[in-house]
Amino acid sequence: MTHPRVNAKKCRDCSVCMAFCPEAAIVQAEGHVVIEPAKCIGCGECLVVCKYGAVKMKWDEDSLRIQEKLAEYAFRVFAHFKGKAGFVSFLVKITKDCDCMAKDQKRIVDDIGILASLDPVAVDQATADLIVERGGGKDPLRAGYDLDWSAQLAHGEKIGLGSTDYELVELS
Ligand code: SF4
């Protein structure tokens, strides 16, 4: 289970995270708090409520399980909207981190275009393939985080979310 860590140097010992933790997994230490891994369910609530930036998630730990869960949650939602959902991938302003970061980030590849599909796995596979293709022999998707992104797509295909097989039809 992936769970956050508390940076003791940044923690102000305000106890806010303790009040929000649904599992009572945060305990007082000397002048700061610590997370008990055995109790933590990895919900991230403490990370969100800490205004001192003392709680951080180690995204590169146990990443495979997170990727699988993302596909599984998507599967449940997709099952609910089957036949009514379409997927669009905007391959523009492609950066290492997501666009929720409040800064203009360096592009990892030039703009490519817009993809659309009724298959969520196919559209993501095509997205990844096009970005890698433009990486000049390197995988730009691994430039910042050395994670196997294909594991998420493979799991999505395995559970029936979609197919990694696709055909690109270019519209001019
Ligand atoms: S909310 Fe942040 S600063 Fe306050 S106790 Fe929790 S980790 Fe420490």
Ligand code: SF4
């Ligand atoms: S991730 Fe959730 S369960 Fe774990 S310590 Fe933070 S608030 Fe508690």
